[in-house]
Amino acid sequence: MGQLTIDQSDGELAAMSPATVASSSGTTLFYPNGGAIHPSGHWFYVTNNQNATVPQFTIGTAGALTSMVTSTITSPSSYASPTAVAVDPSGKYAYVASQIGNGTGQALISQYTIEQSTGALESNGYSLTGPSTYSTPFTIKIASIPSGEYDYVTNYQDGTIWQHKVQDDGTLASLGSVSTGGTIAIEIAVHPSGKYLYATVYTGSPSSVVAQFNIDQTDGTLSAMTPATVSAGGIGADSIAIDSSGRYAYVTSGDSGWGSTSIAQYEIDQTTGALALMTNPTVPTSSASGPSEIVVVGK
Numbered sequence: 001m002g003q004l005t006i007d008q009s010d011g012e013l014a015a016m017s018p019a020t021v022a023s024s025s026g027t028t029l030f031y032p033n034g035g036a037i038h039p040s041g042h043w044f045y046v047t048n049n050q051n052a053t054v055p056q057f058t059i060g061t062a063g064a065l066t067s068m069v070t071s072t073i074t075s076p077s078s079y080a081s082p083t084a085v086a087v088d089p090s091g092k093y094a095y096v097a098s099q100i101g102n103g104t105g106q107a108l109i110s111q112y113t114i115e116q117s118t119g120a121l122e123s124n125g126y127s128l129t130g131p132s133t134y135s136t137p138f139t140i141k142i143a144s145i146p147s148g149e150y151d152y153v154t155n156y157q158d159g160t161i162w163q164h165k166v167q168d169d170g171t172l173a174s175l176g177s178v179s180t181g182g183t184i185a186i187e188i189a190v191h192p193s194g195k196y197l198y199a200t201v202y203t204g205s206p207s208s209v210v211a212q213f214n215i216d217q218t219d220g221t222l223s224a225m226t227p228a229t230v231s232a233g234g235i236g237a238d239s240i241a242i243d244s245s246g247r248y249a250y251v252t253s254g255d256s257g258w259g260s261t262s263i264a265q266y267e268i269d270q271t272t273g274a275l276a277l278m279t280n281p282t283v284p285t286s287s288a289s290g291p292s293e294i295v296v297v298g299k
Contacts, residue, residue: 021065034084039091043119047082073121084140093170097137107135139187145194150220154185178222180211192246196273200237208237230275
C-alpha cells in the first residue's frame, strides 16, 4: 500500500520513505478495497479483499504507517471478501462489510469495538444481511444525528441501501433497506450536517445518476428527495465526495468501458440538500481513464 506526504504550501504529493507498506505478518494486501482513519488520526484500517482479513496500522507523527502488534483481524467467515470499513464518529466502534462467497446470497457485517489506548479492533459479533438476493456490499458509511448514529451500506447487486441503527453497545439493528432507483448502488457520501445522503447509482448503460435522500433526524431512515436522482453529467458515476463546508459535491467516472474521463461537479442547496450541476457540469481528468475514487483534501 502506497503512502504519500502532502506539501502544505502547494498541495503536491511526494512518496514517503518507504513508499509502500505491508502488514508485518507478511500478509499481502490483495485488492485493498476500502480504508478508514480513526477520528483521533492515530490508527488506520484497510480491507484485504482476497483473504478475509483487516490489516490495522498505527499512524506515526510523520504520517507513516506501522503495523499494530496484532497486525490483522480475521473475518468470522473464511468465505468472506471484505469490501469496506467504517469507524463511527465517536471512535468507539468499527464495522467491516463483506460479501460471502458460499452461495448463500448473504453479506456479512463484522462489528468491532476499538481498544482506546492501542486502536486495536476487538470482535463485537457480526450480523448477516441480504438473505433473499445475491448481495455484494460495496460501501459502508455512518451518520451521526441528534437521535444517535446510523449505518448505511450499498448493495452493488440490486441497487439498494441497507440501514442500521448503531445501538448503545455498538451492535447494529436493521432498519430495512431502501431502493436507490437503480440496478447497482456503488458509493455513499453523508452531508456534514447529517441531514442528507447521496449514492452513486447505475441505471443501465450508459446512464448513471446520483440518488439523493433525506435522513430522518428521529429514526435515521432514508427517504428520497424530489427529484430522487440527478444526472451524473453523462458519466459512469462511481466515487462521490463532499467538501467540508457542505456546499459542493464531486463525482468521478468509474469504468473506462463507459468511455468517461471526467468529474461531475455540483452545488448543494443549503436548504433542501438537493444537488444541482454547476454551470460547467464536468471537468476532464486529462489522460486518466475511468477514475474510480475521489477525496476532498481542503478548501
